[in-house]
Amino acid sequence: MKLLDSYYKNNKCLVIAEVAQAHDGSLGMAHAFIDAVAAAGADAIKFQTHIAEEESTPEEPWRLKFSLQDKTRYDYWKRMEFTRDQWEGLRNHALERKLLFLSSPFSVAAVDLLEELGVPLWKVASGEIMNRPVIDRMIQTGKPILISTGMCTLEELDNCIGWLREANSEYLIFQCTSEYPSPPEKVGLNLLSFYRDRYQCPVGLSDHSGTIYPGIAAAVLGALIIEVHVTFSKQMFGPDISSSITMDQLKELVEGIGFVGRMLSHSVDKEIISADYKEMRNIFYKSLVARSDLPAGTVLKEPMIASKKPGSGISPYRMKDLIGKKLRISVSVNHQFTESDFEN
Incomplete structure (x- = not known):
C-alpha cells in the first residue's frame, strides 16, 4: 500500500x-x-x-x-x-x-x-x-x-x-x-x-x-x-x-x-555465527581425557578414556581413533590427550 x-x-x-x-x-x-x-x-x-x-x-x-x-x-x-x-x-x-x-x-x-x-x-x-x-x-x-x-x-x-x-x-x-x-x-x-x-x-x-x-x-x-x-x-x-x-x-x-x-528482516549465516561461538564451544564442548593415571606404554582401551570439559582438546567424536594407540609418556588422571602423547 x-x-x-x-x-x-x-x-x-x-x-x-x-x-x-x-x-x-x-x-x-x-x-x-x-x-x-x-x-x-x-x-x-x-x-x-x-x-x-x-x-x-x-x-x-x-x-x-x-x-x-x-x-x-x-x-x-x-x-x-x-x-x-x-x-x-x-x-x-x-x-x-x-x-x-x-x-x-x-x-x-x-x-x-x-x-x-x-x-x-x-x-x-x-x-x-x-x-x-x-x-x-x-x-x-x-x-x-x-x-x-x-x-x-x-x-x-x-x-x-x-x-x-x-x-x-x-x-x-x-x-x-x-x-x-x-x-x-x-x-x-x-x-x-x-x-x-x-x-x-x-x-x-x-x-x-x-x-x-x-x-x-x-x-x-x-x-x-x-x-x-x-x-x-x-x-x-x-x-x-x-x-x-x-x-x-x-x-x-x-x-x-x-x-x-x-x-x-535479518538472515543468519550458520558458518559465520558458528565462528562467533568458538570460545563458547571451548567452554561447553568436551575433550578426551585420561580416566586415571596411565604409565607410558599403555595401549588405550575405551574404559581408560573419559569425555570431560573443556572442549579445547581432542573431540569425543574421535574416541575410536584413540583406542589401540600406545602412550609415549605417562599421564595423570584428567590429562587432556594430544596427538604428541602417542607413539607413531
Missing part, C-alpha cells in the same frame, strides 16, 4: 488499537484512550463514527443486550455520537501523540464527516461490506480501503473487491472472525494466504480473540496490519470487552510484533 509503505519496510506491521465503543459515549474517556494507546506504542488508534439517524432505526435488534441505560440499539448509537468539533479534537489529540487517527464510518454522512477531518484511509466493517453507497463514497476520496471479512460470504467479498478493482482503489483485506471473543480454532490464520493469493493484495488480521497470540502469529505469516480491540480493564462496561486486550497486553503485542519484524 503506497500510503503505508514506510510501515512495511523491514517487515514492520502497522498496529491499530481499536477503541470502538469502549469509551461508552464519554469524550474524556475517548481522549484517555488516545494517551494510553500512544504510551503502549501502537501506530494508530481507531474509533467508530456512528450517526444514529443515518444508519439505524428504532427497530434495530441488539446483538447483545448489555446496556441497562439504553432502551433500544438506536438509543445506544445515539449516545455514542460525538459532534464534528469533538471528533476534530480527538483527531488533533491523536496527531499530537504521533498516532494515525482512524475511524470506521457506518453511513455516507459519517464518511463525509471523516473526510473533512482528513483521515488517511478507510476501514470497512464487515457488516458494511455490501453497503455500496458507503463504499462508493470511500472510493471517491481516492484513499486506501481496509476491508474486514468477518460476517461476509466469499461471493460478497468478491463483489466488494470487484468494485474496488473497477475504481483502481488501493485495498487490504483483513481476516476477521465475528465472534466475541473468537476461539483459537476460528481465528483463521490460514485465510491470510488464501486472501493474498485470491485477490493479489496485502492482508492483515482484525483480531477478536482478546489475546496477543494471533497478532504475533499473523505478523510471522506476513500480515501487514494487525488490529485489536483495546480496553483499560477486562472489568469495564461494553459489548467488546471480552474480545479486547488491555494496555499492558497492547504493549506486549507491539513489542512482540517488533521482535518478529527484526527476526524476519
